[in-house]
Amino acid sequence: MRIEVDREKCEGLGMCEAMASDIFELDDDEVMHVLAESPPESDRGHVHAAVQACPVLALSLVG
Amino acid sequence: MDTIANSTVPEGSTEQWRDKKRYLWLIGLVVPSLAFIAYGLWLATGSGAWFWIGPVVILGVVPAIDLVAGLDRSNPPDDAIEALEKDRYYRWITYLFLPLQYVAFIGAFYVIAQGDPFGVGGDLSVLDKFALAVSIGCAGGIGINTAHELGHKREANERWLSKIALAQSFYGHFYIEHNRGHHVRVATPEDPASSRVGENFYQFWPRTVLGSLKSAWRLERKRYARRQMHPFRIGNDVINAWLMSAVLFGGLIAWLGVGIAPYLVIQAVVGFSLLEVVNYMEHYGMLRQKVGKPGKERYERVDPSHSWNSNNIATNVLLYHLQRHSDHHANPTRRYQTLRDFEESPVLPTGYAGMIVLASVPAIWRRVMDPRVLAHFDGDISRANISPRKRDKYLAMYPPPAPTAEETAAAQAEADAAAEAALDEVMAARCPGCGYAYEVEAGNELEGFAAGTAWKDIPRDWCCPDCGVREAADFVRVEKVDAR
Numbered sequence: 001m002r003i004e005v006d007r008e009k010c011e012g013l014g015m016c017e018a019m020a021s022d023i024f025e026l027d028d029d030e031v032m033h034v035l036a037e038s039p040p041e042s043d044r045g046h047v048h049a050a051v052q053a054c055p056v057l058a059l060s061l062v063g
Numbered sequence: 064m065d066t067i068a069n070s071t072v073p074e075g076s077t078e079q080w081r082d083k084k085r086y087l088w089l090i091g092l093v094v095p096s097l098a099f100i101a102y103g104l105w106l107a108t109g110s111g112a113w114f115w116i117g118p119v120v121i122l123g124v125v126p127a128i129d130l131v132a133g134l135d136r137s138n139p140p141d142d143a144i145e146a147l148e149k150d151r152y153y154r155w156i157t158y159l160f161l162p163l164q165y166v167a168f169i170g171a172f173y174v175i176a177q178g179d180p181f182g183v184g185g186d187l188s189v190l191d192k193f194a195l196a197v198s199i200g201c202a203g204g205i206g207i208n209t210a211h212e213l214g215h216k217r218e219a220n221e222r223w224l225s226k227i228a229l230a231q232s233f234y235g236h237f238y239i240e241h242n243r244g245h246h247v248r249v250a251t252p253e254d255p256a257s258s259r260v261g262e263n264f265y266q267f268w269p270r271t272v273l274g275s276l277k278s279a280w281r282l283e284r285k286r287y288a289r290r291q292m293h294p295f296r297i298g299n300d301v302i303n304a305w306l307m308s309a310v311l312f313g314g315l316i317a318w319l320g321v322g323i324a325p326y327l328v329i330q331a332v333v334g335f336s337l338l339e340v341v342n343y344m345e346h347y348g349m350l351r352q353k354v355g356k357p358g359k360e361r362y363e364r365v366d367p368s369h370s371w372n373s374n375n376i377a378t379n380v381l382l383y384h385l386q387r388h389s390d391h392h393a394n395p396t397r398r399y400q401t402l403r404d405f406e407e408s409p410v411l412p413t414g415y416a417g418m419i420v421l422a423s424v425p426a427i428w429r430r431v432m433d434p435r436v437l438a439h440f441d442g443d444i445s446r447a448n449i450s451p452r453k454r455d456k457y458l459a460m461y462p463p464p465a466p467t468a469e470e471t472a473a474a475q476a477e478a479d480a481a482a483e484a485a486l487d488e489v490m491a492a493r494c495p496g497c498g499y500a501y502e503v504e505a506g507n508e509l510e511g512f513a514a515g516t517a518w519k520d521i522p523r524d525w526c527c528p529d530c531g532v533r534e535a536a537d538f539v540r541v542e543k544v545d546a547r
Binding site: 011012013014015017018019020021046049052053055056057 | 217242243246247282285286289355361362363364365393394395396
């Protein structure tokens with residue numbers, strides 16, 4: 001399982017951080033950082049929820 | 064099919080789940096068709112009263128059906144969801160809304176301006192014109208709901224259709240604000256589209272209309288600012304959506320005369336007000352709590368308990384399952400036919416359509432809804448999103464239950480442990496007075512702290528070695544010390 005971010009689309013809205021704060025983090029300039037690009041399988045549930053919730057469809061889950 | 068001797072397949076075992084609402088979804092097309100029905104009945108009877116059909120159906124007929132038709136809590140099983148989602152039949156129903164909406168819209172304005180095109184019905188009185196504009200506005204308002212369904216989708220053509228559906232009510236910025244503003248900030252005091260306890264619909268209306276507009280513009284400006292570009296360009300979704308409305312309204316006025324202008328305004332205001340009254344009830348009083356370490360607080364994730372739902376079938380069919388609002392917020396791109404009902408979601412006493420009638424009379428709304436908000440928060444109104452100017456009144460009216468001694472002690476212990484844990488992670492801290500920074504890695508030998516001395520081991524009353532004014536307890540956590 002790997003998280004892909006489309007940087008063209010990402011606007012730093014923070015929905016992913018709200019859904020999975022251990023995986024996504026917004027810094028003070030509202031730039032989003034993926035803390036774990038390949039999170040463990042046990043996190044699939046809330047990582048999937050965070051990817052689904054992205055309002056600008058910048059996130060995708062591969063594998 | 065082959066039959067094998069002496070074999071019986073258990074009855075029902077080969078049955079597939081079937082969507083009982085499959086053909087009911089077509090009812091969603093009734094609202095944009097109402098203008099045609101009104102026109103026909105006007106010609107048949109000569110009575111202009113039929114032009115009131117829009118508000119009569121939405122505020123009268125649909126709530127009445129909701130009261131007698133009961134609830135539908137059926138959910139598609141997990142293994143049926145993918146096929147249901149992919150079934151193109153369902154999206155064509157939403158696409159069909161648009162031609163009906165616009166033929167009715169343009170036809171209605173022709174009748175308002177020129178009277179009956181076939182010379183049978185003659186001209187309309189001012190009251191009839193007003194009624195027709197209100198009914199067309201109702202169709203435009205329900206059109207915003209269709210736009211909402213389309214605007215959440217990954218397909219670019221559906222997002223374009225969404226903007227077209229919004230053009231009638233001059234509300235194209237909704238597409239921006241809703242997806243990128245409201246969905247992120249839902250059920251927080253910062254969201255203009257989440258209503259607060261004690262805030263009646265007439266107070267909510269200006270806050271949400273202006274707040275949404277500002278939010279949409281801010282989001283698009285920020286999107287361009289990230290690329291170091293000014294926001295005044297056609298790619299700005301607020302600008303191109305408004306332009307679409309301006310061309311539509313301008314074209315109609317050029318064709319039919321400036322006399323239709325007031326009716327264009329009336330139908331637009333009716334349309335977006337219908338949307339906003341539904342916004343008003345979707346999250347009334349709901350509040351996401353703040354979580355996280357001090358200084359890095361954020362709102363808890365959105366869950367089913369943050370939206371008001373309803374399973375009244377008439378409104379659900381009319382609004383494409385909008386009332387299964389919790390699932391919508393959890394899965395914004397999920398198509399209407401697959402949205403599910405959750406056990407945990409708070410439920411309104413009737414469908415959204417009936418609740419519109421209640422929302423229009425604030426005293427009744429408060430009577431019905433405030434006790435439900437209170438019950439949702441287990442009797443503790445302080446956990447609700449309360450209108451700031453009503454806060455004291457509400458806390459006095461519904462005093463929050465006093466925590467027991469054990470609860471207070473447990474909360475204190477938890478807070479202490481959290482503070483301790485937070486100190487554990489501090490790698491550097493800066494004096495807020497002079498800017499001196501203590502780094503764990505370097506320590507401060509002169510002060511007697513060896514390199515690597517953790518910040519939590521520094522006495523809280525240790526004075527800043529540079530200014531001697533501020534104490535360790537006042538220091539601000541910093542991620543790393545910049546070279547100065």
